[in-house]
Amino acid sequence: MTELKTRQTGATATLGHRGFPHVVSATGGEIDIVTGPSQPGFNPVDLLYASLAACLAMSARIAATQMHVMDKVTNITAEVKGEKAHEGPSRITRFDVRMTIAGDLDADTRRKIVHAAEEICTVSNTLAGNPEFSIELGD
Structure with missing residues (x-):
């Protein structure tokens, strides 16, 4: 093992x-x-978007591999933007994600890869949930 x-x-x-x-x-x-x-x-918000974009792109590659179609994929792009709250507290209220999967794949297979990527991605799963925060004051 x-x-x-x-x-x-x-x-x-x-x-x-x-x-x-x-x-x-x-x-x-x-x-x-x-x-x-x-x-x-x-900036910090760019890093948040970058984390989501990178995680989704890598997760799409994992999904395509699991579906045995990665050999048909030539490029995966995940573009992430969002909208900041107009009122407090300061936060992102919506993530806009555009995923592009280039290669010899039909639209249905591309959609399945994107859906699977969202389920695989630790960052998207965390953002969609309600994680706990534990903040302590150091010495």
């Missing part, structure tokens, strides 16, 4: 008196956050 390998998860954001947050993942990945409306890069 093969041993299931797990990936460390989590992130730590550090912010000084000035500047922008610097985020380090549990595995050592790093990203600097931007906040200006025209600054290139990722």
Whole structure:
């Protein structure tokens, strides 16, 4: 039997008196956050959209593989946008997702892949649920 390998998860954001947050993942990945409306890069909401887009794209590939049609797929794109609440609390009220699956597949198979991807994706399942938050004050 093969041993299931797990990936460390989590992130730590550090912010000084000035500047922008610097985020380090549990595995050592790093990203600097931007906040200006025209600054290139990722702000926190962009990262939320990016997480959903990446998860759905990877989940679509998993679904296509499970359906034995991945050899017909040439490209998978998941574009995520959304709408921010007009009144408090600050939050995203709607996610708009457009998935494109290029390749030699009929429309019904593409729809099945997209539906399966949504069921597979940890991020979409989390956002659709009501996860608990546990926030504590550190030393």
